[in-house]
Amino acid sequence: MNKNEKKQKELSYYHLYLQKHLQENRFEQADDTAFIETRAELAASAYEQARRGGYPIEGAQELVMQTLLKGLHHSRYAILREVIANEFAYEIPKAQQEAFTRKLLPLVDNVFSIYDLSDDLFAQSLDYDLLYSELTGAVVLYLAEYGV
Incomplete structure (x- = not known):
């Protein structure tokens, strides 16, 4: 397995979801790795905090999507x-x-x-x-x- 394949495997679901959303809708941030990584980390943190706060999985996931796609709904x-x-x-x-x-x-x-x-x-x-x-x-x- 080369470095790129290993890196792809290590990417989170949130990272991949956001990257795909940005690319499909041709947002300017589609190639901004730092932006995508930061947003994915914020989303993962939002999920963790929501679950610790007692949110059900569906509710936590809804908060994640709000965090992940904030300001990125309309290209x-x-x-x-x-x-x-x-x-x-x-x-x-x-x-x-x-x-x-x-x-x-x-x-x-x-x-x-x-x-x-x-x-x-x-x-x-x-x-x-x-x-x-x-x-x-x-x-x-x-x-x-x-x-x-």
């Missing part, structure tokens, strides 16, 4: 991907949506700049609806000018 990439999948399924074939999302993301970066995506309740806010509408409009404009 620019995931929101744009959702808009494209929901609003443009007929215009952009499913097989092309991933590539289209990656291509369009840097072009709509300024749209995201006025919203606080780190708010864990952002998806339930009026700002989310406004952002969703703005992104929908941006995709319409892009398709009108460039097509798929």
Whole structure:
């Protein structure tokens, strides 16, 4: 077993879960090993403290997920991907949506700049609806000018 394989085996569930979440949703922290390790350690500590405090396993796990994903529920990439999948399924074939999302993301970066995506309740806010509408409009404009 080489060093990388051994390191992978030593990684905690929380570390792997967070790393996968960050990568799949293309968060900036996806390659920040120190950030991931720190968050995973905080999550493990939260679990231990909750269990010692009498929480049932499910309750402790819920606290862990709150700790692990604090401020990481809404990525620019995931929101744009959702808009494209929901609003443009007929215009952009499913097989092309991933590539289209990656291509369009840097072009709509300024749209995201006025919203606080780190708010864990952002998806339930009026700002989310406004952002969703703005992104929908941006995709319409892009398709009108460039097509798929």
